[in-house]
Amino acid sequence: MRYVDAAGMSLDDYPRPSVAVDTAVLTVEHRELCVLLVQAPEAEPSTGWRLPGTFLHPGETLADAVARSLRDKAGVEGLRPEQLHVFDDPGRDDRGWVLSVAHLDVVRADRVPVRTGQRLVPVAGVPDLPFDHGAIIGFAVGAIRDRYGGAPDPFGLVDTAEPDGSFTLRELRLVHEAVAGHRLQPDSFRRMMRGLLEDTGRMGVGRRGKPAELYRRRGE
Amino acid sequence: MRYVDAAGMSLDDYPRPSVAVDTAVLTVEHRELCVLLVQAPEAEPSTGWRLPGTFLHPGETLADAVARSLRDKAGVEGLRPEQLHVFDDPGRDDRGWVLSVAHLDVVRADRVPVRTGQRLVPVAGVPDLPFDHGAIIGFAVGAIRDRYGGAPDPFGLVDTAEPDGSFTLRELRLVHEAVAGHRLQPDSFRRMMRGLLEDTGRMGVGRRGKPAELYRRRGE
DNA sequence: ATAATTTAGCGCACTAACGCGCTAAAACGC
DNA sequence: GCGTTTTAGCGCGTTAGTGCGCTAAATTAT
Known part of the structure; x- marks a missing residue:
């Protein structure tokens, strides 16, 4: 039985916003933290480079929509998208009332296919982007740096030759330096990681x- | 001119979720961190204690909706609500497809009116709540503790007798102890705050x- | 076989932060 | 006026972390 409220209205009788998801897909390429940008289709009112995104469909969680968006728009099989912030200015989109739930997703560079209409851009050199996509990248960079500050490679960015995923301290440190955007002192880095890794x-x-x-993360 | 996409559809032609906001209003009362619970109206399918919330109306930001919700449901003039997390399980609400954007708001206890149908409950002793309201309180407590870990009374909880809002170190420390949920060593606390306050x-x-x-926050 | 290179770990000097006992100062109670 | 209480600050011993030079070990290059 369909729910109606005290005024005899169902939820669908009330005006509702469209809900979009936009994702800052971060990766490390050439020892630099990079973000994935895709080209808008010509039919869109605002062309140019932007973050991949889509509208939320019925029956989906936000993460489902992010995964569909990354697969369809960029050929990336997303992993575990994390929410960053909801952009909610009622006038932010010319098409109508649209909320955007910004996400962070992190994948290894070798899982981002090389194809026309998309590119990896160092986060230190992002061009002007439409909507709030520049702000979304800022949130994402802050979030990934926060996560990498306290744990060894929480998003699995280390590109190791080992089938069991183990890695050397140097490989781990190079990834952490790329995320941090600055050099990390090897001795201090080893001491910090010592209790979080197992030989x-x-x-x-x-x-x-x-x-x-070769090490792996403790508790893996 | 109203926007239509390549399929000739406007945004309103597509199914969209209802968007709700739910707010964990935190305050300090009797040197304890507390959360505001309100009683659901009898007409609601799920009665009992819960966090104040409402549906997002056209033309509002999420913060607008939070403010309206706190004013109407609890008589609280909210200050600066901050987003915590979006709860997006398509089946989370029996009434239909509802997303909830959880928020944190922090107010001084003397700004929460005493009236029937609402009460302040210590966060250390919250009863079972409907929906994801227990999880929301958890997010909120984590967020406020994070904020109070790095700055003197960022949400203005210190209840001072001074008209200009200045406070003593002891008043400040008691509020920080309530938020942290444990005692803070006075000397260490003073050293941490020294550079962030002015005499x-x-x-x-x-x-x-x-x-x-009497001190006030530096840069105020 | 030796030199060069890289790694892991440590000793050490240094810096930073913590917690406590103590002192001086400034109030109130008697 | 003196005792008590509270505050602010500090000296000091302790703990924790940093960065560097150094050593031993294990490889490859010559």
Whole structure:
């Protein structure tokens, strides 16, 4: 039985906003934190580069919509999108009343297909973007830096050769430096990570000098 | 001219969710962090205690809706609500497709009117609540503790006798202890705050012993 | 076989923060 | 006037973290 309120109205009888999701997809490429931009289709009123986004469909959670958007618009299989902020200015979109729920998603660069109409841009050099997409990137960068400040590679960005996902301290540090946007002192970094990693007992390969030990995250 | 997309549809032709706002109003009463609960009207399908909330109306921002909700449902003039999280399970509400944007608002206890159908409950002893209201309170407590960890009374909770809003170190510390939920060592607290406060040059009154100096936040 | 390179760890000097006991100062109570 | 109470600040011992130079170990290059 369909619900009606004290005024005899159902929820659908009231005006409602469209709800969009926009996602700042962050990755590390060439030791730099980058964001994925896609080109708007010609039919859109505001063309140019922007963050991938879509409208929320019935039966979906926001994360479902983010995943659909990244798959359809950018060929990226998203992982675990996290909410950042809701942009709610009633006049923010010329098409009508639209709320946008900004998200962060983080994927390894090798999972972002190279194709026309999309590119990875260093977050330190983002061009002007429509809507609130510049602000969304700012939120996303703050959120990923916060997460990487307290845990080893929480989003799985380390691109390791090992099938079991283990990595060297140097590989881990290079990713953390890319996210942080500045150099990290190796000794302090090791001490911070010491209690959060466990030694696999195996050694890495492929470089001169003493081979590095392979680690995985504690509790994995 | 009203916008239509490539399929000749306007935004209103597509199904859209109702958007609600729910607010964890936090305050300090009797040196304890408390949350405001209101009683649901009898006509609602789910009666009992809950957080104040409402549906978003056209032309409003989320903060507008929060303010209207707190004024109408609880007689509280809200200050600056902050977004916490969007609860988006399509099946979370029996009435239909409803998203809820959870918020935090912080007010001094003397701004919460005492009236039937509402009460302040210590966050350490919240009863079971409908929907995701328990989770919302959890988010809110985490957010306020984070904010109070790095700045002197960011939400203006100190209930001072001074017309210019200045306060003593002890008054400030008692509020920070209520928010943190544990005791703070006075000397360490003073050292942390030293650079964030400025001395008004005036002294407080009303207690035995050396009167305390009055401070205000630096940059106020 | 030796030199060069890289890694992991540590000793050490230094910096920063904590918590407590103590003192001086400034009020009130008697 | 003196005792009591409260506040602000500090000295000090302790704990924790940082960055660097150094060493030993384990590889590759010559």
